[in-house]
Amino acid sequence: xxxxxxxxxxxxxxxxxxxxxxxxxxxxxxxxxxxxxxxxxxxxxxxxxxxxxxxxxxxxxxxxxxxxxxxxxxxxxxxxxxxxxxxxxxxxxxxxxxxxxxxxxxxxxxxxxxxxxxxxxxxxxxxxxxxxxxxxxxxxxxxxxxxxxxxxxxxxxxxxxxxxxxxxxxxxxxxxxxxxxxxxxxxxxxxxxxxxxxxxxxxxxxxxxxxxxxxxxxxxxxxxxxxxxxxxxxxxxxxxxxxxxxxxxxxxxxxxxxxxxxxxxxxxxxxxxxxxxxxxxxxxxxxxxxxxxxxxxxxxxxxxxxxxxxxxxxxxxxxxxxxxxxxxxxxxxxxxxxxxxxxxxxxxxxxxxxxxxxxxxxxxxxxxxxxxxxxxxxxxxxxxxxxxxxxxxxxxxxxxxxxxxxxxxxxxxxxx
Amino acid sequence: xxxxxxxxxxxxxxxxxxxxxxxxxxxxxxxxxxxxxxxxxxxxxxxxxxxxxxxxxxxxxxxxxxxxxxxxxxxxxxxxxxxxxxxxxxxxxxxxxxxxxxxxxxxxxxxxxxxxxxxxxxxxxxxxxxxxxxxxxxxxxxxxxxx
Numbered sequence: 001x002x003x004x005x006x007x008x009x010x011x012x013x014x015x016x017x018x019x020x021x022x023x024x025x026x027x028x029x030x031x032x033x034x035x036x037x038x039x040x041x042x043x044x045x046x047x048x049x050x051x052x053x054x055x056x057x058x059x060x061x062x063x064x065x066x067x068x069x070x071x072x073x074x075x076x077x078x079x080x081x082x083x084x085x086x087x088x089x090x091x092x093x094x095x096x097x098x099x100x101x102x103x104x105x106x107x108x109x110x111x112x113x114x115x116x117x118x119x120x121x122x123x124x125x126x127x128x129x130x131x132x133x134x135x136x137x138x139x140x141x142x143x144x145x146x147x148x149x150x151x152x153x154x155x156x157x158x159x160x161x162x163x164x165x166x167x168x169x170x171x172x173x174x175x176x177x178x179x180x181x182x183x184x185x186x187x188x189x190x191x192x193x194x195x196x197x198x199x200x201x202x203x204x205x206x207x208x209x210x211x212x213x214x215x216x217x218x219x220x221x222x223x224x225x226x227x228x229x230x231x232x233x234x235x236x237x238x239x240x241x242x243x244x245x246x247x248x249x250x251x252x253x254x255x256x257x258x259x260x261x262x263x264x265x266x267x268x269x270x271x272x273x274x275x276x277x278x279x280x281x282x283x284x285x286x287x288x289x290x291x292x293x294x295x296x297x298x299x300x301x302x303x304x305x306x307x308x309x310x311x312x313x314x315x316x317x318x319x320x321x322x323x324x325x326x327x328x329x330x331x332x333x334x335x336x337x338x339x340x341x342x343x344x345x346x347x348x349x350x351x352x353x354x355x356x357x358x359x360x361x362x363x364x365x366x367x368x369x370x371x372x373x374x375x376x377x378x379x380x381x382x383x384x385x386x387x388x389x390x391x392x393x394x395x396x397x398x399x400x401x402x403x404x405x406x407x408x409x410x411x412x413x414x415x416x
Numbered sequence: 417x418x419x420x421x422x423x424x425x426x427x428x429x430x431x432x433x434x435x436x437x438x439x440x441x442x443x444x445x446x447x448x449x450x451x452x453x454x455x456x457x458x459x460x461x462x463x464x465x466x467x468x469x470x471x472x473x474x475x476x477x478x479x480x481x482x483x484x485x486x487x488x489x490x491x492x493x494x495x496x497x498x499x500x501x502x503x504x505x506x507x508x509x510x511x512x513x514x515x516x517x518x519x520x521x522x523x524x525x526x527x528x529x530x531x532x533x534x535x536x537x538x539x540x541x542x543x544x545x546x547x548x549x550x551x552x553x554x555x556x557x558x559x560x561x562x563x
Contacts, residue, residue: 152545162555162558405432406436
């Protein structure tokens with residue numbers, strides 16, 4: 001399945017815009033100015049047309065205000081949103097599934113006391129765009145810690161904070177940028193634009209439904225950077241594809257299997273045991289419109305899982321605001337041989353496992369202009385292998401748990 | 417035009433008993449080394465990449481007795497733990513050395529007396545990160561940090 005032609009064209013337009021971010025808005029040449037005009041053209045007849053025209057004209061006059069860069073960030077986010085929507089539609093046509101109804105957007109809240117810090121964050125993001133990613137060095141990036149630290153203390157801004165802390169840390173590791181053999185410009189432009197837009201709102205709380213019943217795990221998807229971890233346990237609940245989320249701040253020394261120390265031990269043990277034992281879980285949880293199944297108490301084992309006949313229902317959809325191809329995670333069952341390149345392949349899916357695999361369950365993903373398939377579970381003749389089923393074993397081998405030692409330090413030093 | 421990072425070397429696991437905190441920052445390997453005897457006392461040390469200068473003192477600014485014209489045991493331990501965590505090539509690269517160099521081979525710099533305040537305060541920030549409230553929901557922004 002090749003993406004629609006229009007998606008390819010839109011991605012190229014985005015890449016040309018990204019050149020401005022790479023070089024810096026204080027250093028734009030003819031070709032970069034042309035790409036800004038092109039961006040402007042793309043939005044003619046859309047609600048953002050006026051704002052983008054003003055922003056592009058202002059930047060041409062070297063009038064650099066955060067509001068103009070917010071507009072340019074919003075333009076890039078909108079383009080990626082349109083690309084997401086086209087891909088979302090293509091995937092559903094390919095799978096012969098109806099498009100699920102769009103979740104209604106959750107109204108955002110006033111910025112509140114964090115407004116000052118959020119303005120500082122917008123200011124810093126604008127400065128990055130002025131310097132240009134290629135020209136960044138530690139002195140442009142490091143001082144942002146002074147804004148980031150107090151911002152992290154606001155739990156309602158967790159999405160922005162996870163993004164900013166990861167982006168900030170990643171930039172630091174690449175400094176000075178000009179000395180790197182290559183820079184992940186498209187990715188940094190993704191992070192930059194998503195962060196910029198997020199500095200202008202405080203997300204509202206979504207509704208939820210209190211539920212209980214049997215959850216059938218499909219496999220664990222884990223994402224982390226030095227300062228944050230988010231595990232998503234994908235599975236099926238009452239005929240719906242859902243994610244059980246585990247998110248937390250952390251520090252660099254705590255990684256992989258050890259990150260489960262950050263969560264309630266009864267819950268972690270139950271979840272990781274169910275993966276190891278291939279069992280289902282009896283859960284009490286909050287089911288949210290975006291597909292989050294948030295556990296409200298430790299789950300219990302509920303008999304062995306039989307995935308052989310499982311058909312994967314529908315799609316797990318992120319919120320109305322999160323429309324970027326990076327968020328696409330469409331549950332899919334495929335035969336052993338299929339057309340999609342495998343992506344984010346966990347080491348548990350090795351050559352040995354491949355030989356026994358008869359079918360696979362996983363997520364349809366999109367990156368770098370192409371569809372890919374992330375395996376969550378490989379079925380064999382009589383059994384299956386699930387991503388995350390080896391975590392409990394890995395945890396038993398851990399010696400000298402970092403978290404206990406660091407918390408002991410914190411209790412003596414932070415409250416001395 | 418990938419939204420993902422080609423996986424760079426991930427952090428190696430190490431025990432944080434002796435060196436609770438080490439970072440590559442401001443051109444230095446810097447951090448905090450446990451005293452061994454007193455849980456409330458730590459040594460704050462650094463090795464500078466550019467000047468090859470170094471220093472070590474307690475968090476109350478008392479110079480480390482082990483500094484006798486060369487980097488003390490604390491500084492050596494700090495650098496070795498940095499290599500465990502970030503990889504020796506990364507650490508040497510950051511210090512401006514060849515990938516397989518020994519950071520303590522000549523030419524080493526001299527003692528550079530500095531207040532431990534900034535590094536110690538960065539250590540406290542780091543400890544505070546572990547006390548930040550946990551989100552109960554998915555954080556879709558983390559989709560950019562998949563492995």
